[in-house]
Amino acid sequence: xxxxxxxxxxxxxxxxxxxxxxxxxxxxxxxxxxxxxxxxxxxxxxxxxxxxxxxxxxxxxxxxxxxxxxxxxxxxxxxxxxxxxxxxxxxxxxxxxxxxxxxxxxxxxxxxxxxxxxxxxxxxxxxxxxxxxxxxxxxxxxxxxxxxxxxxxxxxxxxxxxxxxxxxxxxxxxxxxxxxxxxxxxxxxxxxxxxxxxxxxxxxxxxxxxxxxxxxxxxxxxxxxxxxxxxxxxxxxxxxxxxxxxxxxxxxxxxxxxxxxxxxxxxxxxxxxxxxxxxxxxxxxxxxxxxxxxxxxxxxxxxxxx
Amino acid sequence: xxxxxxxxxxxxxxxxxxxxxxxxxxxxxxxxxxxxxxxxxxxxxxxxxxxxxxxxxxxxxxxxxxxxxxxxxxxxxxxxxxxxxxxxxxxxxxxxxxxxxxxxxxxxxxxxxxxxxxxxxxxxxxxxxxxxxxxxxxxxxxxxxxxxxxxxxxxxxxxxxxxxxxxxxxxxxxxxxxxxxxxxxxxxxxxxxxxxxxxxxxxxxxxxxxxxxxxxxxxxxxxxxxxxxxxxxxxxxxxxxxxxxxxxxxxxxxxxxxxxxxxxxxxxxxxxxxxxxxxxxxxxxxxxxxxxxxxxxxxxxxxxxxxxxxxxxxxxxxx
Numbered sequence: 245x246x247x248x249x250x251x252x253x254x255x256x257x258x259x260x261x262x263x264x265x266x267x268x269x270x271x272x273x274x275x276x277x278x279x280x281x282x283x284x285x286x287x288x289x290x291x292x293x294x295x296x297x298x299x300x301x302x303x304x305x306x307x308x309x310x311x312x313x314x315x316x317x318x319x320x321x322x323x324x325x326x327x328x329x330x331x332x333x334x335x336x337x338x339x340x341x342x343x344x345x346x347x348x349x350x351x352x353x354x355x356x357x358x359x360x361x362x363x364x365x366x367x368x369x370x371x372x373x374x375x376x377x378x379x380x381x382x383x384x385x386x387x388x389x390x391x392x393x394x395x396x397x398x399x400x401x402x403x404x405x406x407x408x409x410x411x412x413x414x415x416x417x418x419x420x421x422x423x424x425x426x427x428x429x430x431x432x433x434x435x436x437x438x439x440x441x442x443x444x445x446x447x448x449x450x451x452x453x454x455x456x457x458x459x460x461x462x463x464x465x466x467x468x469x470x471x472x473x474x475x476x477x478x479x480x481x482x483x484x485x486x487x488x489x490x491x492x493x494x495x496x497x498x499x500x501x502x503x504x505x506x507x508x509x510x511x512x513x514x515x516x517x518x519x520x521x522x523x524x525x526x527x528x529x530x531x532x533x534x535x536x537x538x539x540x541x542x543x544x545x546x547x548x549x550x
Numbered sequence: 551x552x553x554x555x556x557x558x559x560x561x562x563x564x565x566x567x568x569x570x571x572x573x574x575x576x577x578x579x580x581x582x583x584x585x586x587x588x589x590x591x592x593x594x595x596x597x598x599x600x601x602x603x604x605x606x607x608x609x610x611x612x613x614x615x616x617x618x619x620x621x622x623x624x625x626x627x628x629x630x631x632x633x634x635x636x637x638x639x640x641x642x643x644x645x646x647x648x649x650x651x652x653x654x655x656x657x658x659x660x661x662x663x664x665x666x667x668x669x670x671x672x673x674x675x676x677x678x679x680x681x682x683x684x685x686x687x688x689x690x691x692x693x694x695x696x697x698x699x700x701x702x703x704x705x706x707x708x709x710x711x712x713x714x715x716x717x718x719x720x721x722x723x724x725x726x727x728x729x730x731x732x733x734x735x736x737x738x739x740x741x742x743x744x745x746x747x748x749x750x751x752x753x754x755x756x757x758x759x760x761x762x763x764x765x766x767x768x769x770x771x772x773x774x775x776x777x778x779x780x781x782x783x784x785x786x787x788x789x790x791x792x793x794x795x796x797x798x799x800x801x802x803x804x805x806x807x808x809x810x811x812x813x814x815x816x817x818x819x820x821x822x823x824x825x826x827x828x829x830x831x832x833x834x835x836x837x838x839x840x841x842x843x844x845x846x847x848x849x850x851x852x853x854x855x856x857x858x859x860x861x862x863x864x865x866x867x868x869x
Contacts (some may be wrong), residue, residue, distance in 0.1 A: 259867075296694040299865040318696040326694055332687030337567045345563065348556040349695040390691065 249274045249323075249397050249430045250295070254304035257290055257454075264290050266454040267304070272430045274397065277420055279445030279462075280434040287454040288434040289329065292402050295432070296326055309397060322350070326400035330407075331387025335376035339367060339386050342375055343393065350394045361389040365419070381412040388419060399423060399431045405440060417444050474512065475504045476519075477527040484524045491515055501527075557697070557705035558712070565675065565713060574671045578717065579724060582664065586657060586728040601651045602630055611639045611649075641743055641750045650736040655755045657729025659742075662759075662766055664721050669770040669798060672714040676778040677790030679706045680861065684785040689866055699862040703782065707857075710774055714767070722763060746828050762825070769822040772846065773798050775853045782857035805833070821845045 248271035257265040265287045272278050282288050293299040295306055297317055306313040311320035333342045343362070347353040362371050365385040375383065384404065391399055404420070405413040421444070423429045435441055441448055442462060449459045478484035481503060485496055488505055491514065496505045507515060512531065519526060565571050602610035614629065615636050633639050633649070642649055650656075680703070683689040693699060729735075740755040753761075777794035781787060797804075801819035808814045815821075815834040821842035826832050832842070 293866065296690075298690060298693055299867065318698070321694060322696045324694065328690040328694070330687060332691065334564060334567070334686065334688060336569065337564070341563065341567070345560050346691065346695070348560050349692075349697055351553065 246273055248272060249309055250432075251307040252295075252304070253307070255291070255294060255301055255306060256303045257287075257294060257299065258302045264454050265294070268451075268456050270449060270456060270459060272398065272432060274430050275424050275428040276446045277424050277431045277433060277444055279441040279448040280432060280451065281436065281438065281441055281448050282451035283436060286451045288436075288451060289402060291451070292326075292328060292400055292432070292434055295400060296324060296328060297321055298328065322394070323397040324400060325391030325394065325396035325398070326402070327384075327387040327391055327404065328400075328402050331383045331390075333375045333383060333386055333390075336374065338374055339371040339378070339382075339389075342386065343371075343389060346390050347393055353393055357393065361392045364392065365389045380407045381409065381415075384408060384412065384416065388416070392423075395427075397429060399429050401431065402434050404433060405435070405437070413440065420444055471506050472509055472512070473504065473532040474507055474515075475502050475528075475530040475532075477501050478503060478519065479525045479527070483522065484519055487518050487522050487524065488515060491518060553697070554701065554705060557702065558709055561679070561706055561709035562712065565679070565709065570678075571675070571713075574674070575717075575720075578664075578667065578671070578720070581667065582661060582721065582724055583728055585661070585664075586725075586732045589657075590732045601632065601649050607648055608643050611643055615639050635745070638743060638745065638750055641752075645743075645752065647741045647743060647752065650740050651734075653733050653736040654726045654729030655736070655740055655742075655759065657733060658722060658725045659755075659759050659762070661721060661725040662762055664725075665718070665763065665766045665770060666798075668714060668717045668721065668767075669773055670795065671717065672710065672770055672774040673777045673794045673798065674791055675713050676710045676774040677781045677794060678787040679710060679781065680778065681781040681785050681787035681790060684866075685787065693866060700858060703858060703861045707775075707778055707854075710778060711771070714770055714774060718763060718767060722759070765824050768824060768846065769798075772818065772822055772849065775850060779853040779857040783860040809833075815841075816845060818845070818849050 250272040252268045252270050255265060255268040256263065268291060280288050280291070290299065294301055295313070297313055297320075301314065306320075308320040309323050311323075313320045333339070334345070337345070340358070340362075343358045347358055362368055365388050367382065367385055367389065370378070370382060375386065378386065384407075388401075388404075391401070399420075401420070404416050408416065417440075420431050420433065424431050424446075433441070433444060445462055447459055447461050450457045476484065479501070481498060481501070485498065485503055488496055488503065492505055492507045492511065496503055498504075512529075516526065516529065602614070604610070610629075611633065614633055618634065618636050618639075641647075683692055692702065741752050742755045742758045743750065743752050744758075745751075773794055776797070777790050780790040780793055784790065797819075801822075805814065805817060805819050808817065815837050820833055820837070824839060824842060827839040827842070832838075
């Protein structure tokens with residue numbers, strides 16, 4: 245087993261007597277994309293701010309490559325690059341000067357490295373323009389460039405696709421996957437958009453009301469949801485319902501010409517065979533994969549925030 | 551150390567990339583130039599007419615002194631309205647110091663008043679340098695680097711001082727250049743004669759003006775540090791600028807209002823003008839230069855400690 249690159253140990257945060265984070269305990273490994281998922285107000289941003297030292301921990305500790313963020317802040321933060329919420333840059337300076345600015349704050353970043361990251365995020369043509377003239381997508385790219393300057397082992401991106409158009413989202417997604425795969429960087433991504441997380445992440449931690457509810461690998465989560473929602477247009481309906489009930493139980497609903505039920509993928513051919521042999525005419529069969537979204541909703545049980 | 555220099559370069563780069571700063575520097579240059587031209591055009595503004603600068607200046611000054619000490623009627627014949635002080639005139643004669651005409655040096659000395667404008671600009675810069683990072687949201691990217699918050703804060707504070715010093719040197723040099731162009735330079739090294747309290751003193755003009763500039767900058771440094779502290783504590787530039795400028799303007803009124811109190815001499819504004827110890831006396835009984843410097847140091851340390859405490863200890867929660 246590889247060494248975790250970041251470890252959260254019993255992290256708690258209390259603000260004005262109110263517990264915001266009630267004890268987080270998990271590890272992040274190199275080369276993985278870790279999704280941090282939860283409804284608004286669950287404590288995602290607070291946790292991320294604690295990971296980068298913007299907020300102090302009330303109790304517990306965070307270790308980055310073995311360095312405590314409390315005791316060895318400088319050693320710990322050296323391995324972290326990030327964007328916290330929006331990619332805010334100095335609007336009155338060019339993208340290049342913004343990068344120079346951040347490069348001066350960490351020793352040993354030559355100008356070649358700056359050029360390299362500019363190329364990596366594809367900003368070569370606009371890097372000398374003032375950031376004030378950039379679109380949100382370009383600022384997001386500059387934000388990522390800034391985060392990558394010092395070859396961090398952990399990349400923390402808070403809501404990286406916020407406000408981007410679909411093309412921008414896809415681009416960011418491919419950067420993130422590439423960073424993890426090629427540079428063995430651990431990427432922590434927070435979001436409340438599930439479909440996006442599903443496509444981007446290897447593991448997803450779900451947080452609600454300051455508590456980590458579950459950590460799932462995306463592969464497993466999808467396996468768990470082997471169950472499919474099946475809708476069929478069948479005639480005669482009554483006969484079809486009876487046949488299906490025998491095979492999958494009585495959780496069947498009807499609407500108009502359609503019957504709906506849940507079955508595993510493996511069961512579907514068998515069901516169709518029985519229906520056809522039983523003399524039912526099938527006009528359409530529609531199979532929907534039950535997605536992570538449903539799993540997520542199951543886990544957090546609605547949207548309530550304490 | 552190298553690291554710290556880089557941080558200061560960063561701050562300077564950000565400072566001078568902003569339009570506000572450019573406007574301030576340009577406005578300042580225009581003000582000095584305009585003031586010079588105004589004086590050139592309007593003669594009555596000059597230190598009052600001719601100066602006895604011929605070879606016979608000693609006789610001329612002596613004549614003027616005789617007139618000044620003579621009958622009332624003879625005063626109308628006075629040629630040099632700028633030399634009305636008999637004792638000073640005598641000092642010139644006794645010490646063989648030839649009076650100089652109004653030139654670049656006098657202009658430099660006169661422009662000491664512009665330091666209050668530098669104070670104003672420095673307060674704006676000091677109040678913005680921390681608060682703006684919060685306003686822009688860039689504080690988050692600034693603080694997630696392997697640099698302690700205290701060091702970042704110090705770099706910002708030193709940058710403010712560098713800004714003020716730059717403007718001070720600029721004021722001095724630019725005044726000399728403008729003064730030289732408009733009024734000429736009588737001579738590079740002059741001896742300046744002035745009354746200090748009851749006695750008459752002389753000093754080389756450069757040392758004298760430089761010293762006065764520095765003394766006048768004490769108020770500037772204190773107010774800028776105050777604005778910087780408010781900015782670090784409240785993270786809001788408008789508030790910091792407002793409070794600091796209000797106090798700078800109203801400082802003396804506040805002082806007059808509280809003048810009767812026992813503790814009034816401990817108020818910051820009672821101590822920022824150290825020139826009172828050179829000319830005449832302090833505002834309150836029992837104040838000495840050492841006392842004032844002591845009070846200033848206490849305030850200064852207080853401002854710095856407050857700024858440091860709030861900047862380094864508080865969470866960045868909603869920037």
